[in-house]
Amino acid sequence: MKRLMFVVLCLFLSGFxxxxxxxxxxxxxxVDFAIAIHGGAGTxxxxxxxxxxxxxxxxxxxxxxxxxxxxxxxxxxLDVVEQVVRRLEDDELFNAGKGAVFTHEGxxxxxxxxxxxxxxxxxxxxxxxxxxxxxxxxxxxxxASPHVFFTGAGAEVFAEKMGLEKVEPEYFFxxxxxxxxxxxxxxxxxxxxDTEKHGTVGCVALDRxxxxxxxxxxxxxTNKRFGRVGDVPVIGAGTYADDATAAISCTGHGEQFIRxxxxxxxxxxxxxxxxxxxxxxxxxxxxxxxxxxxxxIAVGWDGAIALQFNTEGMYRGAADSxxxxxxxxxx
Amino acid sequence: MKRLMFVVLCLFLSGFxxxxxxxxxxxxxxVDFAIAIHGGAGTxxxxxxxxxxxxxxxxxxxxxxxxxxxxxxxxxxLDVVEQVVRRLEDDELFNAGKGAVFTHEGxxxxxxxxxxxxxxxxxxxxxxxxxxxxxxxxxxxxxASPHVFFTGAGAEVFAEKMGLEKVEPEYFFxxxxxxxxxxxxxxxxxxxxDTEKHGTVGCVALDRxxxxxxxxxxxxxTNKRFGRVGDVPVIGAGTYADDATAAISCTGHGEQFIRxxxxxxxxxxxxxxxxxxxxxxxxxxxxxxxxxxxxxIAVGWDGAIALQFNTEGMYRGAADSxxxxxxxxxx
Numbered sequence: 001m002k003r004l005m006f007v008v009l010c011l012f013l014s015g016f017x018x019x020x021x022x023x024x025x026x027x028x029x030x031v032d033f034a035i036a037i038h039g040g041a042g043t044x045x046x047x048x049x050x051x052x053x054x055x056x057x058x059x060x061x062x063x064x065x066x067x068x069x070x071x072x073x074x075x076x077x078l079d080v081v082e083q084v085v086r087r088l089e090d091d092e093l094f095n096a097g098k099g100a101v102f103t104h105e106g107x108x109x110x111x112x113x114x115x116x117x118x119x120x121x122x123x124x125x126x127x128x129x130x131x132x133x134x135x136x137x138x139x140x141x142x143x144a145s146p147h148v149f150f151t152g153a154g155a156e157v158f159a160e161k162m163g164l165e166k167v168e169p170e171y172f173f174x175x176x177x178x179x180x181x182x183x184x185x186x187x188x189x190x191x192x193x194d195t196e197k198h199g200t201v202g203c204v205a206l207d208r209x210x211x212x213x214x215x216x217x218x219x220x221x222t223n224k225r226f227g228r229v230g231d232v233p234v235i236g237a238g239t240y241a242d243d244a245t246a247a248i249s250c251t252g253h254g255e256q257f258i259r260x261x262x263x264x265x266x267x268x269x270x271x272x273x274x275x276x277x278x279x280x281x282x283x284x285x286x287x288x289x290x291x292x293x294x295x296x297i298a299v300g301w302d303g304a305i306a307l308q309f310n311t312e313g314m315y316r317g318a319a320d321s322x323x324x325x326x327x328x329x330x331x
Numbered sequence: 332m333k334r335l336m337f338v339v340l341c342l343f344l345s346g347f348x349x350x351x352x353x354x355x356x357x358x359x360x361x362v363d364f365a366i367a368i369h370g371g372a373g374t375x376x377x378x379x380x381x382x383x384x385x386x387x388x389x390x391x392x393x394x395x396x397x398x399x400x401x402x403x404x405x406x407x408x409l410d411v412v413e414q415v416v417r418r419l420e421d422d423e424l425f426n427a428g429k430g431a432v433f434t435h436e437g438x439x440x441x442x443x444x445x446x447x448x449x450x451x452x453x454x455x456x457x458x459x460x461x462x463x464x465x466x467x468x469x470x471x472x473x474x475a476s477p478h479v480f481f482t483g484a485g486a487e488v489f490a491e492k493m494g495l496e497k498v499e500p501e502y503f504f505x506x507x508x509x510x511x512x513x514x515x516x517x518x519x520x521x522x523x524x525d526t527e528k529h530g531t532v533g534c535v536a537l538d539r540x541x542x543x544x545x546x547x548x549x550x551x552x553t554n555k556r557f558g559r560v561g562d563v564p565v566i567g568a569g570t571y572a573d574d575a576t577a578a579i580s581c582t583g584h585g586e587q588f589i590r591x592x593x594x595x596x597x598x599x600x601x602x603x604x605x606x607x608x609x610x611x612x613x614x615x616x617x618x619x620x621x622x623x624x625x626x627x628i629a630v631g632w633d634g635a636i637a638l639q640f641n642t643e644g645m646y647r648g649a650a651d652s653x654x655x656x657x658x659x660x661x662x
Binding site: 120122124146147149150151152154155157158224225226227229230234235236240255258259260261265268269272273 | 446451452453455457458476477478479480481482483484485486488489555556557558559560561565566567568571585586589590591592595596599600603604
């Protein structure tokens with residue numbers, strides 16, 4: 001309905017703006033589908049090893065192309081965001097699933113959340129240690145349980161019941177992340193600990209039926225304390241979707257995203273002030289948050305895409321049915 | 332600043348409305364402080380045993396008078412909401428602390444959250460089993476940790492470090508709640524399980540310095556599955572506070588409060604549409620939620636109080652510096 005009104009409004013405005021003379025071309029082409037992905041925001045070294053940069057760009061491109069292809073074939077946004085995030089979870093480059101960072105105690109504790117814009121149904125898990133793809137567990141919580149949020153051992157028991165693929169905790173071991181914890185621990189000893197490694201992966205999508213969905217997954221924060229929960233599984237903070245407004249997935253300093261209810265705030269500014277997605281995203285990342293806090297990706301009900309961050313960089317990609325296809329790391 | 336503008340506006344309107352004749356009395360008296368409490372919303376039997384009803388009313392009155400007294404003496408809203416909720420946690424009548432309901436597995440798992448409207452600082456815990464007053468642990472998370480949200484065993488370790496009062500899990504045993512679980516379990520066997528017991532306690536307050544705070548605590552839901560998290564520790568869902576708008580504490584069907592980000596939605600409608608607290612609370616409970624979902628208490632920046640619910644009843648109380656003092660259960 002909203003999309004129809006948008007088209008009518010565009011036609012009206014096109015006519016109005018061209019009044020008195022025939023406009024050369026009336027282009028009214030809201031996109032059929034759209035997708036955005038992220039692989040974390042933060043201080044990303046611009047002097048990154050060229051091979052590593054190439055690997056990141058390729059991983060983002062592959063994931064984006066995969067999701068774009070699914071949407072083109074008519075897949076639902078819910079299936080697409082889950083499948084794309086699974087792929088990013090399986091990739092050691094990103095802080096989620098296989099590439100998760102280590103807690104202070106040297107464990108990998110995974111969080112994930114998914115939300116369906118059509119129903120505002122949602123599912124979240126936190127503190128998962130043996131489920132290969134936490135995003136699929138979050139979806140099972142949404143679809144196969146009367147609850148929406150499970151923690152730790154309870155989440156694992158539920159995963160078992162649902163027959164999801166389990167792995168030994170060692171599956172998540174990653175030398176690069178382990179070394180990163182050791183460095184942070186050493187710096188802590190020197191009272192110089194100030195860097196937080198808070199990568200996340202996420203995907204948002206609008207499908208051909210006009211439905212939105214958002215998914216986010218993370219290994220948390222290097223050196224986080226046992227049992228700490230960030231913004232990812234907190235619906236409204238790191239993840240939110242509503243067909244009437246937008247689907248949003250965040251990445252950054254989780255505590256800031258929780259206390260400012262970042263994801264649902266973008267939706268609220270659109271819903272209650274009639275702002276565009278671009279305006280809403282800009283205001284939340286630029287005005288509500290502090291420089292360095294993080295970023296978000298979002299797709300609006302009309303297929304608009306926002307990729308907004310106030311950090312040095314954000315691994316990201318965006319594509320839609322109009323032929324747009326881009327991947328970037330820095331500004 | 333906002334309060335000053337409010338006073339100026341009142342003076343202006345008073346003058347305008349009385350134009351042409353001298354108004355008998357220009358009463359411009361925004362309250363100095365205000366407080367509201369709740370002890371859960373839901374299907375509350377109107378044919379309740381008179382002794383039990385009396386006990387509930389007395390407990391609400393005592394807690395309200397206690398909080399009112401603290402505010403009168405100049406206590407901060409943050410201290411008041413914590414202290415009042417501690418008192419309700421210690422009372423077996425309410426589903427929080429000592430009166431917590433049982434999970435499906437026959438355990439007591441406690442959740443709590445607190446938020447400071449002055450800074451939007453917040454703290455949450457979920458799955459606590461040995462901390463006598465979870466709300467005090469939530470405050471410790473807010474004030475003494477770099478994080479804002481802790482789960483289960485991690486939360487207990489943190490409580491230990493902070494030297495909070497611990498109890499044996501048996502401390503939370505309560506015959507009435509145990510019998511309630513048995514009844515629900517029997518009904519489940521008969522495939523008739525439909526009743527959810529989802530009580531909560533909460534307190535919101537505006538102090539003499541114009542600062543708002545909110546606190547919520549719960550034992551969860553009778554027969555909930557191990558590890559399930561409801562809306563209470565989800566900042567923005569069950570608890571929210573912002574000095575610019577309102578302090579809100581919710582009670583009801585947690586999943587509905589999470590997916591609709593109820594507490595922060597009330598604040599967003601005020602912030603982004605300029606609605607009054609009464610309008611915002613009415614719209615969220617009346618239009619966004621479904622009948623039977625639950626209710627909320629809120630205090631606005633100007634001392635306005637909202638007690639809104641779409642269930643049969645809500646244990647509640649409200650008081651302010653103008654002499655208002657009321658306790659109620661049904662309409």
